[in-house]
Amino acid sequence: MTKTVAAVAAPLAWSNWVLPRLKLELRGRTVANAGFATGYALAFHGRPNWLSASGLGYGLASAGVVAAGYGAAVAIPVLRERLDGFADRAPDVPFDEWIAIHIPIGTVYSEELIFRATLNPLLDNAFGPRGGALIGAATFGLWHIHPARAAGDSVLATIAATAAGGLVFDLLRRRTDSATAPALLHFALNAGGALAPHLAAAGSPSSRPASATVT
Structure with missing residues (x-):
């Protein structure tokens, strides 16, 4: 039980206390998160099973559904106007770098290795599948407290939304015995959201150059 408590406490302390106090820029946070996740998985014997065929299949299917949803939102004028208001939330790095490096490594790799590959199986062993799923989802939600504050988002809403996402990610992990499926869905959600x-x-229309007026 002591090992399980430590496995829950370590990522919460890292995300909400240690990492913020390092005051790193995004590139530094990506490296730090990936390093912490790798060390955490080694310390607690994580098993991501990245090369799972079923994980790849379920992950690509899930990611395809998400991509189609985002595509529809961009295509529908009313929804496109709503999305336009979030365009200024990109971090202070080149957009391509954000999509190609920071989302897949700093967020998806790090969080899926910590939670779905390592913590959730430990919680399953300690509390059973249902208890493990609920505690894992709650821990995943609480991991986002400081990021929500830093972004100026509602902390409670962020915890609730990410905990719900954690349940879905964990369902895919259980279905495939792999972190690959939730990682692909996670990437689709975050990259699509960017x-x-x-x-x-x-x-x-506001981003397009004004047409020349014929007089």
């Missing part, structure tokens, strides 16, 4: 507002802003 790309869709960017595309919406590029396609909005």
